[in-house]
Amino acid sequence: MTADNRSKVLYTVICGAGPAGRIETFVTLANERGWEVCCIATPAAMTHFLDLSDLRELTGHQVRHDYRREGDESFPRADAVAVVPATYNTINKWAAGITDTYALNVLAELTGLGIPIAVLPFVNTALAANRVLDRSVDELRRSGITVLYGPSGFRPHPPRTGGTALDRYPWHLALDALEIRLPPVAAAVIVENAKVLLVRRLVQEGSLSWQFPAGEIEAGESAAEAAVREVREETGLSVIESQVLGERVHPSTGRTMIYVACEVVSGTARVEESEEIAEVEWLERGQLGEYVPHGFYEPVQAHLDVLLAMNADDSQRSS
Ligand SMILES: Cc1cc2nc3c(=O)[nH]c(=O)nc-3n(C[C@H](O)[C@H](O)[C@H](O)COP(=O)(O)O)c2cc1C
Structure with a gap:
């Protein structure tokens, strides 16, 4: 979720190269990781590679390829941008400041706004040998853009082998790169009376269903302050921080997570x-x-083991 509790929105700029014909793979992966995807296509992607009605059905949004006209929907604000696949043409024109397609204009503006952008090229070694690409x-x-090109990103393939290169196109790298740049969550x-407080979100975050009350850390806030605020906003419960349990990149959503143990001060938990x-x-x-089949992060599980055992003893003694 984002700071203002929308689901996180990913603009996906699709250029005219082979992987564009398989863009559904990327959209599905992004959806699984909790992104709402809005697609913007270049004219070459539209003409040679895309099935617009399929993509519209999959994303729930029109595929934009031109400036908005009356009756067109307006996209929600972008939290991040992936350019997949990125062509030789678009990379060079973007870097040169040319905005002669709608996609390039969007890229120029979002670059200027400092929105996180990841670029996953698809070029053969003949194009890659041109110094202008480097x-x-x-x-x-x-300009602060993550270009996934080279040893740990996309590696150019020999000419006429693009078909086989498609099978190993590393779509996930674009999402990995963007998720690392989003604010931590x-x-x-919270454990009380031998029970743990969990919430279920209306919009599922990746494969997660039930989870701890949680939200993005806002500017100037500590993780503990954010945890206390989120509990109040989501459940109405007043809590205080007792201990930061640990930090990790979540294996399902790719977000950096900081887990904060809290104690209840007052209130009754409800949907707030x-x-x-x-x-x-x-x-x-x-x-x-049953509620969290994938289990908890190890330091969180260790904390729960101790507190649930302690609380169970307490409640047995008092009954
Ligand atoms: C079938 C086909 C495959 C193409 N493959 C590539 C490619 O792998 N990489 C690339 O940079 N351009 C490729 N192109 C060329 C681009 O589509 C062309 O340069 C176009 O002008 C790109 O426009 P765009 O950057 O606005 O999408 C291909 C074109 C076609 C028709």
């Missing part, structure tokens, strides 16, 4: 933000496997 890649990198781990949260539940240890 100059353009360097120019874009200087603070999650609140109904446009974002569907359900709030206090769960016993025995229910956790």
Whole structure:
């Protein structure tokens, strides 16, 4: 989720090269990782590679290729941009400041706004041998753009082997690169009376269904402050931080997560933000496997093991 609780929006700029014919692979992967995808196509991508109606159905949005006309939908604001596949033509024109396609104009503006952008080229070794491509890649990198080109990114293939190169096109690299640049998320781990507080979001985050109350850390906020605020906003419960349990890149969403153990001060947990949260539940240890089948991050699990055992002892003593 983003700071203002929208799902995160990924503009996907599609240029006219082979992988454009398989763009559904990328959209599906991005959806699985919790992105809402809005596609922008170059004229060459439109003419040679895309099935617009399929893509519209898959993304839930029109595919934009030109300036907005009356009746066209307006896209939600972009949190990040992926240029997949990026052609020799678009990379060189973008770096040279040319905006003679709608896609290039969007790229120029979003570059200027400092929105995170990842570029995954698809070029053969004949095009790659032109010095201008290296100059353009360097120019874009200087503008803060992540160009996934070279040993740890896309490696050019020999001419006439583009067909086989498609099978190993590393789509995931564009998402990995963007997710690292999004603000980290603070999650609140709260145990009371031998139960853990979990929420279910209206919009599923990747493969996650039930999860800790959580949200993006805002500018000037610590992880603990963000966790306490998110619990209040999502469930109405007032909590204080007791301990930061650990930090990791989440294997399902790719987001940096900071887990903060919190203690309840006052209030009753309920759905406070109904446009974002569907359900709030206090769960016993025995229910956790069913609600969170993929398990918890190790330091979080260790914390839960200790507290759930302690709380269970307490509640047995008091009953
Ligand atoms: C079938 C086909 C395959 C192409 N493959 C590539 C490619 O792999 N890489 C590339 O940079 N251009 C490739 N092109 C050329 C681009 O489509 C062409 O340079 C076009 O002007 C790119 O425009 P765009 O950058 O606005 O999408 C291909 C064109 C066609 C028709």
